[in-house]
Amino acid sequence: MKRRELLKSGIMLSLNTFALSGFGFYSSKISASWPNYIFHTDTIDRAIKEITGQPLHKLQTSDRVKLKVDKIVEDGSTVPVTITSELEATKTITVLSDKNPNPVIARYQMTSNIAPTISTRIKMGGSGSVIAVVETDNGYFSASKKIKVTAGGCA
Amino acid sequence: MSTQKHKLLARKKTGYVQVRMLLRHPMETGNRRDKVTGVKIPRFFIREVTCEHRGVVVLSCHWGWGVSRNPYLSFRLLSGEAGEVITITWADNLGKSNRITTTIK
Numbered sequence: 001m002k003r004r005e006l007l008k009s010g011i012m013l014s015l016n017t018f019a020l021s022g023f024g025f026y027s028s029k030i031s032a033s034w035p036n037y038i039f040h041t042d043t044i045d046r047a048i049k050e051i052t053g054q055p056l057h058k059l060q061t062s063d064r065v066k067l068k069v070d071k072i073v074e075d076g077s078t079v080p081v082t083i084t085s086e087l088e089a090t091k092t093i094t095v096l097s098d099k100n101p102n103p104v105i106a107r108y109q110m111t112s113n114i115a116p117t118i119s120t121r122i123k124m125g126g127s128g129s130v131i132a133v134v135e136t137d138n139g140y141f142s143a144s145k146k147i148k149v150t151a152g153g154c155a
Numbered sequence: 156m157s158t159q160k161h162k163l164l165a166r167k168k169t170g171y172v173q174v175r176m177l178l179r180h181p182m183e184t185g186n187r188r189d190k191v192t193g194v195k196i197p198r199f200f201i202r203e204v205t206c207e208h209r210g211v212v213v214l215s216c217h218w219g220w221g222v223s224r225n226p227y228l229s230f231r232l233l234s235g236e237a238g239e240v241i242t243i244t245w246a247d248n249l250g251k252s253n254r255i256t257t258t259i260k
Contacts, residue, residue, distance in 0.1 A: 034202045039219035078223040097221060101186060105221030113213040115171060115231035121223040123184070 035107070044098040044131070051094055051104070051133055052140040059133070062087065062141035067132045069145055076124040076149040083132045083143075085116040092135040093118055099128030124149050163257040165232070165241045172235040172259055174206065175228075176243055182224040200248055201226060207242040208232060235259050 041047040048056045068082040083093050090110050096103045105122045122130070124147060131144040162177040178201065185198025204216040204226075214230060232241075239259050246252035 034217055039217075080227075100221050101184075102219060102221065104219055106219060107217040109215045109217075111211075111213050113208065113211065113233055115233055117231055119227070119229040121227045123182075123221050123223055 065143035067143040082119040089137040090116040096131040099125040165259040172232040184220040
């Protein structure tokens with residue numbers, strides 16, 4: 001019995017080291033802080049709650065958060081989005097889409113070395129809203145825009 | 156995966172450096188099915204992207220599978236001179252990582 005367990009643990013150990021060595025050469029540079037839970041939330045309300053700690057209706061909108069995205073897009077699988085924060089001390093920018101099965105798309109951690117402007121391309125599951133949530137020292141501020149997707153895109 | 160197909164450009168403009176990046180990655184959501192067999196295609200996406208300049212992390216990104224395939228990202232670096240190196244490192248959900256560097260022009 002004991003011998004069996006020892007054997008098992010030995011196998012597990014070697015498997016573990018094998019798995020670890022399989023990791024890329026540069027992985028040490030990447031932090032292990034990928035927020036699993038926020039990307040797995042399945043409604044926009046829950047996602048906003050996870051990110052800001054407040055329900056969606058309490059989230060403040062701000063005209064100093066600029067969201068640039070076309071009103072009508074043909075292809076929902078690549079929707080160009082530009083988010084600019086004119087708020088001071090912008091810490092993070094999060095992009096969400098309310099029609100996606102998992103609304104949280106991306107989160108950007110800003111530093112003082114870059115301008116708080118991010119351009120990227122996102123997937124949209126259908127016509128709906130793109131929401132940008134900006135985290136500053138004074139709380140969370142958002143902007144959203146309704147987008148019409150003519151050919152369904154998110155796959 | 157050769158680094159040749161990924162693209163990273165950094166251009167010096169007045170007052171800032173425009174950094175643009177295009178990676179090659181399928182960014183599978185895990186919800187898509189193979190059209191022939193009907194089998195779900197496993198989720199496969201870039202989770203983390205880090206940009207370094209002068210040895211300092213200037214931007215770090217956490218991505219989900221809602222980012223488009225062959226992800227594009229552009230941002231502005233507030234300081235930086237021509238000839239300096241910019242490094243982008245990324246890792247996907249299967250633990251593979253890679254990097255690409257460029258010099259500011």
